[in-house]
Structure formats: C-alpha cells, structure tokens
Amino acid sequence: MASIFRFKEFEVDQSDCAMKINTDGVLLASLLEVETAGRILDIGTGTGVIALMLAQRFVNSWVEAVELDSLAAAMADKNFRHSVFCDRLMLHACAFQCMEMAAPYDLIVSNPPFYTDSLHNPDNRKKLARHADVEFFAELLDFASLRLSNQGKLILIVPTALADILMKISTERALYCCAEVQISSFEGGSVIRKIITFERKPVESVAVREFVIYAEKGIYSAAYRHVLAPYFLAF
Numbered sequence: 001m002a003s004i005f006r007f008k009e010f011e012v013d014q015s016d017c018a019m020k021i022n023t024d025g026v027l028l029a030s031l032l033e034v035e036t037a038g039r040i041l042d043i044g045t046g047t048g049v050i051a052l053m054l055a056q057r058f059v060n061s062w063v064e065a066v067e068l069d070s071l072a073a074a075m076a077d078k079n080f081r082h083s084v085f086c087d088r089l090m091l092h093a094c095a096f097q098c099m100e101m102a103a104p105y106d107l108i109v110s111n112p113p114f115y116t117d118s119l120h121n122p123d124n125r126k127k128l129a130r131h132a133d134v135e136f137f138a139e140l141l142d143f144a145s146l147r148l149s150n151q152g153k154l155i156l157i158v159p160t161a162l163a164d165i166l167m168k169i170s171t172e173r174a175l176y177c178c179a180e181v182q183i184s185s186f187e188g189g190s191v192i193r194k195i196i197t198f199e200r201k202p203v204e205s206v207a208v209r210e211f212v213i214y215a216e217k218g219i220y221s222a223a224y225r226h227v228l229a230p231y232f233l234a235f
Helices: 023-031 049-057 070-081 124-130 134-147 160-173 222-228
Strands: 004-006 011-013 039-043 062-066 089-092 105-110 148-158 176-186 191-199 207-216
Touching: 011 070, 023 049, 023 148, 023 191, 023 207, 023 222, 039 049, 039 134, 049 062, 049 070, 049 089, 049 105, 070 089, 105 134, 134 148, 134 160, 148 160, 160 176, 160 191, 207 222
Parallel strands: 039 062, 039 105, 062 089, 105 148, 176 207
Antiparallel strands: 004 011, 148 191, 176 191
C-alpha cells in the first residue's frame, strides 16, 4: 500500500523507504540559513523530502541527492520525476564516497544516521539508515572538504553530543562551525538536536539561536508553524 505525504507543492511516496519523513529532515530544510545556492547536494536523501524542499525553496538551484539503499533510491527518484522540480533534480544511487563530482557544491546537507555506538537495529535496512559511527562522519567531513565551493556550506542536523564531536574534528579538515540552531521540544527543555553549519573560513564566534518545536504537548509552536507554512498543507 502506498504511503503518500502531500506537501503544498509536491508529494512524497515513502512506501519503500526504511526511514520515513521525520521532524529532523523537515526542520533541516526549513531552518538552514543560506541566501542562495546554485548547486546543492543532499546526502542520504531517503524519501527525497529534503532535496524536494530545497528545490522549492531555492528556485534557481540544481539539486542532487545520493542514497545508498536501492529501494529508497528508486522511490526518491520516482518522487523527483513526478515533481514540478523534476528538471532541477538528480538522484545518485550509490554511497556518497563513490560519487563523481561534475563541479563543486555551494550547499551540502544531510540528516545522517546518528545512532553512534548504540545497539544496531535488528532490521538490516533500518540499521543501515539509522546507525553510523564516528568514522562515517569523518568521511562525510572529508567529502565536504573536497567537494564544497570556496563559499560553500555543509549543514547537518544531529544530536547535541554528536554535534560537539563534529565541531572538534571538523577543524582537522579546515571546516569551521559558524552557526548552530539549538532545537528543543519545549521552552526551557533540553536541546535534543543541533543544526550545525560549517564553512571554510574560521569565525571568531559561532552564531547561536534557539528553536522550540511545541508550545505545549500536542500543539506546535508558532515558530514551527511559521517555518513549515510554505510546505505543509496543515499550516
């Protein structure tokens, strides 16, 4: 049975995807602070939702996505081909480490697997989609250091502890954290995710802002509704 998630300007069939559309992915696409981006790459695209949201947001962009899981890649490719942005979207069905680059990217994004050092999921496809170790992230940073344009940015959404690790090891690749969004479920609650932005130029201080998902249990905050209003039918 098809599992269709309908947005205002496109729809996503996620039937064959181990990891479905989630809050992390849509927040990454809607909260990243970039004015323009000619060439964009979404690493681990899954359903393709982040790539589609960025194609909607950056109307003059060329958006590529890479996905290792063959079933998810086929589904993302289908979602791309059926969208109004199909002429600006391209899917690579492989590991990002195996990609051949035509030109540098102005923006690389990822909602990566982040269950570092945790128990592996018994479902092999979900294990692959959700689990990664520090070596994976080192390879991701290495990839970005080679593939970003001079003014390009790498933007990831990860748990707080992992963000702290990445900000330390990124400098070894001449990538520097310039901004972070600290995401909490409720006002005054603990930070559960960070959207971290890396660029090639060192900065004196990291720009930090806070974002709260819920006003109260079961009710989204005004900020959440505002940033997703261009995409979600419910808003």
